[in-house]
Amino acid sequence: MKFGVIVFPGSNCDHDAFYAVGHNLGQPAEFIWHDSHSLGSVDAVILPGGFSYGDYLRCGAIAKFSPVMQAVKRFAADGGLVLGVCNGFQILCEAGMLPGALVRNRGLKFICRELRLRAATTNSPFTSNAEPGRIYRMPIAHGEGCYVADERTLDELEAEDRVAFRYVDNANGSMRDIAGVLSRERNVMGMMPHPERATEPLMGSSDGLVVFQSMLRVAVAA
């Protein structure tokens, strides 16, 4: 399964995502520059963390206009798997590919901390390998990771089983403890915790592998 890691000016978890899927998952990976109009022959796309275009204006607000995002939208519309982590999640929300928004953390401070999560559904290409009820440990590192949406949207997300991950320790104040959400077609997921930072014992946790292994299972089945 070939992963494409999008690189915006200001992305800084691009190398980490590349290492996680390339080294720890053992799959081919390539970087895709922000002004590309095509994604080439990749099987899945990762929008990594960082501060795309400096995150001026609002996190992800400028990135959504980049040429590569038009290609990502087409890729998703064709059913391709798109994973947005941290700033990637913010971009997916800004681009309208996922509902809701990420605002300043409760407490107004950047937080870097390992948290406990649960997969809220296994009915998705990103969580199909997850064990229901199991605690997964993954770090967060963000200043604007508080997930908000209107009540109707939140109800809809839950009714459609589109909450992918929930915090056991909700450090940023996200509504209904939401840590990650799925698109209606379930092939796009955004999450604030960093699964790529938890992909080998030396990182302190390997729990993030569940996301990438789930994606891999889809590819193998396809």
Add this chain to the structure above:
Amino acid sequence: MSTAAFPPEIIAQHQLTAGEYQKIADILGREPTYTELGIFSVMWSEHCSYKSSRIHLKKLPTRGKLVVQGPGENAGIIDIGGGYVIAFKIESHNHPSFIEPFQGAATGVGGILRDIFTMGARPIAVMDSLRFGRLDDPRTGARNRRILGGVVAGIAHYGNCFGVPTVGGECIFEPCYDGNPLVNVFALGVCRKEDVFYAKAAGVGNPVIYVGARTGRDGIHGASMASAEFTEESKQKRPNVQVGDPFMEKLLLEACLEAMKTGAIVGIQDMGAAGLTCSTCEMGSRGEVGIEIELDRIPQRETGMTPYEIMLSESQERMLLVADKGRESEVFDVFRKWGLEASEIGVVTSDGKLRVRHHGDVVAEIPNRELADEAPLYDRPHTSPPVPRVSGPRSPVDIQAALPALLTAPDICSKRWIWEQYDYQVRTNTLTHPEQTDAAVVRIKETGTSVAMSLDGNGRYCYLSPREGAQLAVAECCRNLSAVGALPVAATNCLNFGNPERPEIMAQLVEAIEGMGDACRFFDTPITGGNVSLYNETLGEGIYPTPVLGIVGLMKTAAPLTVPFKNAGRSVILLGGIGTCDETRFGGTQYAKEIDKQLWGLPPALDLDREKRVQSAIREIVAAGLAESAHDLSDGGLAIALAECCLGPAGIGAQIDIASDLPPQIMVFHEGPSRVLLSTEHPNEVAEIARKHGVEAPVIGATMEHGMEIRQRGMTLGSWEIAALKSAHREALETYVR
């Protein structure tokens, strides 16, 4: 050029003495222009020229078998094997951080990061050594809290956005830093040995290229500001503090590393203190060539800037480079890809001069070598350091109450509130989180090697004895590294002192440098670079002499040994033994500070030879996999070290019983060095290794499921619930900050 003798008040405003002015006129063979006067004033400022410290800095050891580059470049470089090197340095940004805490600290991070990647190395770790006034002081507390909050937010903002992990550091509070906080930032980067770049111009006719942010009026005379005492007027210097843009810096990093790969770059230097002035004349001087630039070609963000302003601006995120003639387009292509503005502003010449043109007219023409390397050199008079006060009445001894009081004291309590604001993990090389280990450990994915690093300084010790205090800082850093199993290999230093024109302050500086040099020679950790920050005084009040050491060590990549106890029923061993201490040597401790509210006597006694043996022993014990936890003794002595070992996620406690006749408060809280507390399932093997190194290693107790208890010859001095200690230690700083 229009030149005329300047009136004394203009010369004084530029912080030049009459003698220095005369030297300028002699070098030029005429009176300087106004632009030249400005250029000399920044290059010959204390900050850029080290004119008060240079003759003493020569006493430091700078060579070693792993040293690829010592002092004199943007950063020191050490060979770590496997074809890779690390570049690292520490820098201060004290004065700007007092005037404007957020931007002052942010640009401090930005400056040191540029120093690293200008050498061709990608920054992979940052650490900070911070000093503030007391947060609970009724008079100054509110301001100190604001400075702390601003500095931490500034460091977080810059480092997090740039994408470098801030992996550790230290933070201390003393009234002497009330009007003069210290913000020392350490950065470390890695690159292949053959990819190192130097800040040297070469090749007559080669183009000089400017890249990065445009030049504005910010930061003019920043270097001179950092070379003067603070007065009431200093607050009006807020416009002298630069504004940082970490996104621009991130682009510069990626673009510079990519441009270096083209092979078309000859030399490169960042524009830091003294901006365009410093980068041009230093690159010219190192390459023994001249550089001619035309200011009209400098990208400017404001109109009507004078040559003086352009040359002295300290606008951030700018780099100067020399490219191979004919290959400029390869370099420009890379910068264009990253959306950066790059301009050819001049050319390398053969006459050794810095020639600055404005609208075609020459506005400055100065020999590079004299400007960059022949600044005045002062052997300032030094008498002896101030004699510490004698001890007054003491508080009654109550070990049971003293332990939680110390554990929640500002210097000792958890700094989680600070380090959680830093992304300490980005790049997925950080093998620990702060406070989990005695030293931060960052792996080099390419080589299977990890770099351990530690920052340490102790102003109280150095105030009592600058010489011994500096040695203790070296010893502590090396001990921190050894406790995670790393071999210390090289050092960088940041010397924070008061006004060197006062002989007793100069004495502190000289003694600290000599002490540090001796210790670094002894531990074989040459100093490969650093920074001197003098004039840390506000309204005549000097800080404690505060030399800060940053020492790096090497180890094989593996999960490092951490501080907390892991299992009940393990032997607790005090490697190095209980040690000795008397009243005099107790006066610099945290106990003296927090319980007796005093400072007296001398710092803890250090026996370098014993220290080295203890470190060799712990490294061997760690390498053999015999220890389950290890923690060196420092602030708060044995009792605090023991408590910190009990505060881990497993909540494992311990009971210890010390066979010593020292007074109880000295026995448990003295800060004698050369000691490491460890837990082990293999006490006999540990004892064997200790014996081999000639080190005491008494088993002083055992770990247990619940609680912590300290006894002296069977008599209980105190016992504590771990959960209560843990939450108090964890939450203390947040309550001070509120």
